[in-house]
Amino acid sequence: MHQRIYIQEVAPRDGLQIEARFVSTADKIALIDALSRTGVAKIEATSFTSPKAIPNLADAGEVMAGMTRHKHVDYVALVPNERGAERALAAGADELNLVMSASDSHGLANLRMTPWQSLERFPAILDLARGRNVFINASISTAFGCPFDGEVPASRVIDIIERLTAMGIRGISLCDTTGMANPAQVRTLCKEVLGRWPELMLTLHVHNTRGMGLANVLAAWQAGVSRFDAALGGLGGCPFAPGASGNVCTEDLVHMFEEMGVDTGVDLDALLAVSRTLPDLVGHDVPGQVVKAGRSSRRYPLPESVRAR
């Protein structure tokens, strides 16, 4: 089990895309800039999708142009197609996060493509990126189950990874888009993937829809995974996946690992300070728990009855 893990903060993309209200470009930039100073390894800054599909992220280019890049942070852009890839490359993304689904119905609902159609489109995106200093990651949505199709066999996910790695892709994210995964399933799939592709940069992306977020993260870590997506405050959700709710919460994940003695590279106090700004930013309470309860090391004053003894 790795004693150092790496966090990709996805709140600016996965978090803000689903919010009821548009977060201003200036506020998005301020959020990314604040996150850049917390020690996270990567920030998924935005998504170069159709503004019609995801109006909240219509300002993707302005956000990437306005943010201040920190040398220790990789800035990632989600891209669903060639047009998105061109825009993300023009914006200077350090990494393109290609997205596809493991299940037919979610693929069709989210991207209007089956997994096999997505795989046919990816080489054209890779061609656009060739010769540029940009890392390519592929996110496999509904890798642990689909809200429409139900169970997604591990063999299908393995088959998809086989094809992705054959294209030269070295980064894969297994995404539990609607929080259907359980720890036994996460452990089995992650072990199988890392067993077959030990050099793969494998990331786990989970949602906390059914309360298993941190348990699934723990199971993946035990299976050898050291890269995790998480969203500040537990924001997040997929507009094209009914029942989706927030991502696993970054500060709660960082807190758990730090308490376990595992280095996350993140300054938890700095992260909590940014988290405290979220309710004002999005206009509602957010699910994160450590920001409310304080760290496990928090001490309370003795009650009067004890002090008086």
Added chain:
Amino acid sequence: MHQRIYIQEVAPRDGLQIEARFVSTADKIALIDALSRTGVAKIEATSFTSPKAIPNLADAGEVMAGMTRHKHVDYVALVPNERGAERALAAGADELNLVMSASDSHGLANLRMTPWQSLERFPAILDLARGRNVFINASISTAFGCPFDGEVPASRVIDIIERLTAMGIRGISLCDTTGMANPAQVRTLCKEVLGRWPELMLTLHVHNTRGMGLANVLAAWQAGVSRFDAALGGLGGCPFAPGASGNVCTEDLVHMFEEMGVDTGVDLDALLAVSRTLPDLVGHDVPGQVVKAGRSSRRYPLPESVRAR
């Protein structure tokens, strides 16, 4: 790792004790009766404490007298002292759950006794129970940390268990009273305890204060623990432990294990049906997530855009 786990439902005690409003005796009885039909192994029905200290459970005797006992369920009463034990025995409890703290300050705040004073009092309670067909469990609060004193060394908990087992006590609950435990700590302590006392009926009791509830349960299960306390809806908290919030949620815990293929003995649908009555019972929303999201196996209809293809 055990393929069958046993659930003690603690909402009627740990859940209702902290609620702002008094739940009527009839409603408590109805809750216990409904829980009795779900397949949980034990129900902590009430606490025989001073009505001044815990006014919400002042009707402990009436509750125990009014509920309908199910032959497959053990009905447990929490008892802080001899007076409580006498009342619990008179009420026909199947099990007395003696309570003490691992830390001095929480012991003084909650029970007006240090751990060592509690240990001196226990033999008198055991004398009362001798010759009766009643199981004795001892719950060790703040076993993973104290909100006043901070870190609680594992050696102190081991020392306490040594003394409890020397008295003939065969059931011990390790309680993370204010959700300070992390999975590495839970694994280490549970492994040590089960290594030393393989025959011990060891129960893990965790609160989800910092989001680690199910991760801690998973870690304990991996360490060989098969008995878990949990509260329906994630109710719960200790009035004498600042920062305490809800117990790990029973239906979320059952759902996780059932999804993992581990038998809980519980009918999850029946449990979810009882959980749906909670907001009306306590007058507010509760933290449980599966009751809102549905099981992982929940399916949604295909969106029109996909159906129209």
